[in-house]
Amino acid sequence: MDNSVLYLAMPSITDAISPSAGQALWIVDIYGFVVASLLIAFGNLGDRHGRLRFLLGGATLFGIGSAGAAFAGTPEILIASRALMGLGGATLLPSGLAIVSSLFPDARQRARAIGIFAATFAAGFAVGPVVGGLLLSRFWWGSVFLINLPIVAVFLAFAPRFLKDVREARPGRVDxxxxxxxxxxxxxxxxxxxxxxxxxxxxxxxxxxxxxxxxxxxxxxxxxxxxxxLLDLGLFRDRVFTVAVLTGLLSLVAWAAAGYLSGVYLQSALGYGVLVAAFLALPGAAVLTVACVGTAGVVERIGKRAALIASHFFMAAGLALLLFTGTDGGVVFYVASTVVAGVGYGLSFSLVAETAVAAVPAERAGSAGAIAEMSNELGNALGISLLGSLAAFVFRLQGPDVSGTLDTTLSAPGLSAADADQAKEAFVTGLHAAIGVAAALTFALGLLAVRWLPREERGAPAEEPTGEGLTRDGLTGEEEKVAP
Known part of the structure; x- marks a missing residue:
């Protein structure tokens, strides 16, 4: 929810504290980099020393960082606060996924539960822009961070009661x-x-x-x-696991880049208000949520191999629709893009987490979950930084050379109408370049999945390995032997 709100809030933040082009990118993606760099470490620590303390400590840090971000008066303070939020997030994600796995030892129930777990991220993406848009239309930009505090308070009050027995400590230390x-x-x-x-x-x-x-x-x-x-590279010997993690990485690269750039496109290039932009994102977010929850049913019908492959092509097709947007219109293509790509995102978000956790013994669930979440968080950060940087580079080459971003260029005093039009055209060109790369990468990974993933033996029982290749659940025989 925070990230989806932040995309919409960036124009307001730019007006209020005037970050440079580099600082604006750091504000958006420092959270993802801190989370990605620490997820594996905190996943291992949770496995060894119990997950409840990490959940409670992470929520506390997240709340403190949110309060700091809400009242930040300079770009530097906002970046530091977002980094503190990332430190808290790195403790929450792997432990949360491991707890869900521990609560549902049955493979089919676990797959559905993880689908719902993934759907909460999609629901946050859906609710965030609407709530954020309402707040931004009435209050200052810091209000979008204050909404975290009551959620953190409720979590701290109830987590010890419901989650206190869900922990699997193990010896050892983190390097x-x-x-x-x-x-x-x-x-x-x-x-x-x-x-x-x-x-x-x-x-x-x-x-x-x-x-x-x-x-x-x-x-x-x-x-x-x-x-x-710290990172169990042995898990990547299995092609199913490898493709799933790569899917998690690239799906978030595409999702984050499209979300960030589209938010700027709708508000700054097309001139829509923040609340209208939020509502335009709802159809895609709704499809994404339904796809997450329904992934287990899709897998039962067509198998995990087909679902993984389909996720790539849905994402690639949806992203390609953004290439038809322009400065004189493109809302229909934007909404269609989020709907089509939302199917692929929903499938990938659920399958990546379920595959990672099912591939390891229960005592390693936090570590495997951390790898899955790391691929997502790293993809989220890389999507904004690398593809966002590509868009910024194109804008710098083709723009009117007033400032490094579209928002700061349009707010420059004395800007002529011709320069404003040139800036908007340059931004759309940069958006097309970044989204084109994202679409090509997801399409290429889809082709790789077709080639790499062995065909499933559809007649085999869901819970029993069939030897070589994939079972009906899409796991190899060796993976099934160690599944929790």
């Missing part, structure tokens, strides 16, 4: 160096991309980017030598 490697590598690499898009390439940025990639390579090599790795 601190691996945590630092993953966090530093991600931040350095993406910072280089973001700053290059906003300011142009330089030797310093290339050096920072190369250092980030080197640290990430070091991180991967270290995981292969550890007895208790």
């Amino acid at each position: 601190a160096l691996s945590v630092a490697q993953s966090a530093i590598g991600i931040l350095l690499a993406v910072y280089a991309v973001k700053s290059a898009a906003a300011e142009g390439f330089s030797v310093e940025q290339l050096a920072i980017g190369a250092l980030g990639v080197a640290v990430l390579v070091w991180f991967v090599r270290r995981q292969l030598t550890l007895e208790e790795p």
Whole structure:
């Protein structure tokens, strides 16, 4: 809900605290980077020391960060507050998914429960813009963060009562160096991309980017030598798991980039108010929610392989519809895009989490859930930073050279009508470039899924492995042996 509201609130935030182009991108995606860099570590810690304390501590940090963001008077304070919210979010997501898995040991019930769990994210996306639009139309932009506080308070009051017995502690420790490697590598690499898009390439940025990639390579090599790795690379030997995680990554890359850029497009390029833009997002959000809840039924009918493959092509087709938008109209294509892509997003959100958790023993559910959530959160951050940076780079090349973003350009004093039109055209061109890349990536992964995923033996019982290949649930025989 926070991220979907933030997309709509960015024009108001830009007017109020005047962030630079780079700061505006950091405000949007610092949350995702902090979450992605710490998810695996906190998933492991939850497995070892119990999940309730991480849920309660994470909710508290999330609430404190939300209060700080609501009253931030400068871009730096807002970025820092969003980072604190990310720290809390990194503790909440893997433990929450692991608890859902523990509550439903039956595979079919677990699949449905995880579908509903995923649907809560879609519901937040659906409710967020409407609630945020109502708040932004009546109050200052900080109100969109204050709505988190009563939710956090209710959670802190009831979680100890209902979740206190859902924990599976295990011994061991988290490798601190691996945590630092993953966090530093991600931040350095993406910072280089973001700053290059906003300011142009330089030797310093290339050096920072190369250092980030080197640290990430070091991180991967270290995981292969550890007895208790932070990231269990062995899970990726299974093609079903690998395709599912890649699906989680790319689906959020596309979803985040389309959501962020479309919010700016509707408000700044087409001139719609924030509340109208929020309501225009509702049809797609409703389809996304229904698709999440209905994924288990779809899998029972057509199998997990077909559902995974279909998710990619629905996303690619929906994204492609955004390529028909323009500065003189495009609302119909926008709504159609969110509806078609929403089917693919809903399938992917549910399948990624269910596949990850079902592939491991119960005591590793938090770690597997963390990998699934990491792919989503990293995709969310990369979608905004990398594809958002691509759009910003195109805008900088083709725009009127007044400012680095469309919002700040349109608010510049003395801007001529010709420059305003040029800025809007440049933004739409950048949007098409970013969305075109996202559509191509999801379509390519769909083709890879067709090639990689073995066909299911549809006559096999749902809960029993059939040897090689996929069972009716879409898991390999080896995966079924260790399923919780």
